[in-house]
Amino acid sequence: MRLSTGGRVDRARPVSFSFDGRPMTGFAGDTLASALLANGVHLVGRSFKYHRPRGVFGAGVEEPNALVGVDRGEGRWEPNQRATTVPLYEGLTARSQNAWPSLRFDVGALNDLAAPLIPAGFYYKTFMHPRRAWEKLYEPLIRRAAGLGTAPTEPDPDRYAQHWAHAELLIVGSGPAGLAAAMAAAPSGRRVILCDLDEELGGSLLSRPDAVIDGRPAWEWLESALATLCAAPNVRLLPRTTAFAYGIDNLVSLAERLTDHRPPAAATGARERLWQVRAGQVVIASGAHERPLVFPGNDRPGVMLASAAETYIRRYGVLPGKRVVVLVAHESGLRAAEAARAVGAEVKVVDLREEPAPEATRGRLRISGVKLRSGWEPCDLLLMAGGWTPALHLFSQSRGTVAWSEERQIFLPGESAQPETSVGGCNGTFGLDDCLAEGWAAGGDTGPRPSAEPGASGPSSPLARPDSADGRAFVDFQNDVTAKDIRLAVREGFRSVEHIKRYTTTGMATDQGRTSNINALAIASDALDRPVPAIGLTTFRAPYTPVTFGTMAAMTRGPLFDPVRTTPIHDWAVAQGAVFEDVGQWKRARYFPRAGEDMHTAVARECLAVRAGAGLFDASTLGKIEVVGPDAAEFLHRMYVNAFLKLGVGKCRYGVLCREDGFVFDDGVIGRIAEDRFHVTTTTGGAAGVLHMMEDYRQTEFPELKVWLTSTTEEWATIALQGPRARDILSPLVEGIDLDPESFPHMALKLGRVAGAPTRLWRVSFTGELGFEINVPSIHGRAVWEAVWEAGQRFGITAYGTETMHVLRAEKGYIIVGQDTDGTVTPFDAGLGWAVGKTKRDFVGKRSLERPAMLRADRKQLVGLDLPDGATVPEEGAQIVDPAEPTRAIGHVTSAYASACLGRPIAMAMVRGGRERIGPVAIAGEGAPVPARVCGTVFIDPEGARLSG
């Protein structure tokens, strides 16, 4: 019922909204929960397991019951929102969850009747056999019967922002303690961030208009305090901002909600902002959560935390019931009684420090009575004041150790692990004046502090232990765990709270046991007859409240999730209809299909065209490192297995790079541009790793060498022109370069111009054909490509992609690192022993290649597989067996293609002792093993005549 006066809601601004399709009206400043209560709605949801009717229980993030789905339009359905933290806006559409066909009449409530049959661990014990039925039958059924809201199915259309910030002081919580800390710190000029998860700043003061600070009513004092802080340029105030994770080195993550309090149409800009705040000092002023009481029937709609009722009356001007019974185990409950009485409710206070907890309650969809020692007492609101639990979440996440106070029956912050201070309720300090004092001290203790009457809140009292818990006395309201379940777990042998938690699921719901953990501990402690600290406290994990995936991802979604790298020739390939593949972050043209062609026919055509005339291939993605300095040759000599000291200027060499363990890490052609300058190429995927490794050796192993490394991958476009007509095509385009094979043989390089652009022109080949790689500055890449393309037209030039490149190189037995090697392959295994400098004193991996295991004759070695005509292309990775012993794998296929040039499939494989193995092998697969013969790896032009043409 809405009161005619009082509270912080704006009665001049009515707000219409709907719940389960029923139109209602609230006021600006309401939450969905306060507006529902104002409209007399107490039944808000159904519980997870038993489908019991549930109502609003709290007034903030601790709420376990009042979970609803909020519909903000296409892609903006958000389930499991706590009605107590959803700000009301015009047109808000909310729906109840876990009930069918309706909230009032829910078929699933049959579970409740069967409750004696489904205690804790029921699923574990019952749904064991047959085992395969779990996935197909049991789990889907259980998930349907028990659950919360349904996940949204459309993509999230909202934008999310991210912000890094530094502050000398981060204050979490804007109640009296947090505010006092901010006020004390503000004059110092230090950067201060004050955040609070609520819609407005003020914390508990928002529910305490009766309190007096510095002789002024609390709300008046609050207003002027906030005005002072707002005016301070060094203080940033962040309402609607939840500190949800406390990481190492005082990095605290905040989620700021920017638009959810506005109607969807008025919500512009980013929806939420993730703040990563690195703070010099953190003041945790996160308050405390009131403890519910555990007694039979404590979960009916209309059973509420006393402090929540106080908040509804004082802050929202809503009286949640007219006949109120207040169960007081802590004197703060008297405040709620007083608040209710002051607005005309009939209030009965039951002091649980003098009499036992109620035996039962009644009322199906809302409480109608409670059975006290004196008998049944009619009521429509039953309030529980069970004392307070400090919110230790952030402190615990900061790795501080918590300490149990036996006298006060609460966990308190113990030893700090990081520069932080807990003040106020989360430090077990509940008196208003004490909170102001603690906050003020933490903020710097400058000048006279604000003060209040000390008696505004009393000391904490011992935890009220439930007397009778044999009925359905709920401990965890969201997961439907009763006191009996916890006692059962103890009887079944569970001793540690971590095990009891997992067995009963207490504290494992989305509220993370905010109101239930301490009661569960108390019951287990009682049942085990061991003190609470001996049972342990479960770990507090981030996030403090659920955070949307969108906020976590912020900008890193869609195209920004992983950058896409394209070459200067990319757009040309797109225009030609190329099919692309991802290689690392690069988009590479895989093949260029003509009308009606599939990959197989396109690749076959491209392969034949390269060997018959000429092909053009974009190799710009190859990694490139410029190695410069007087010791550049010596450096490469030590890094690569090859000899580099004597490589002449204007010459290229194929280099193999091992890791220190002797296994092939990368390869590429290296050209000597000048005495002190090398152009190193790496594999497309290996560029960053090779540069990192080279830097490591340069800085830490060979610091005496004068050499510098620069990544030049993006500086150069690399155009591979391959095929017997390559020279004919290129010759009219070059300036200052003699292409004559006498002066420009295979593995030579020349500087000059191609199509007007400066070039490092290499005569190299990854196809076995006469070939050139035209390196030009990226900016000229597209123009040079098109010039070569034009010049090649009368020679039948054909653009080809990576798939054709793979086939052509395999026909020549050229390996691809990472495909034919797998991190356990030495240069000798890969048939690259010829590249290893025999007389070199040292190179990376040399010592490892001398280890006995590296020299064994039965190591897997790279071989070719001779396949019969008409055979199908084997699967890459297929196991190879000896036909005489077909159950033991002796190797695996590393590369396999249909070779259009040979008219049959070809394959390469790593086979045990492969080079010595003469005779047949078989390739195992789904059907019968396919016969093959081990052969050399070069299938075409073994003499290399085409290469040197």
Next chain:
Amino acid sequence: MLLIPCPHCGPRAEIEFRHAGEAHLVRRTEGVDDAEWGGYLYARANPRGLHAERWRHIHGCGRFFNLMRDTVTDKVMDTGDAS
């Protein structure tokens, strides 16, 4: 996320760095038997407590450096250039 004191750039967020394994491993390729060499390649201290490790400020100055980190508390003790 750690705050790592780069000896050249000052304290920076962990995402600017790349971990580079245990520090103070000496690469000696001559006069070592296979067991010693195998130890250099593969044996690591993996302590519970103080660990001497190498980091590279890969998105900053690019330099390798050493630091002491407590593997229990993640507290970083002191740093020094690795070259």
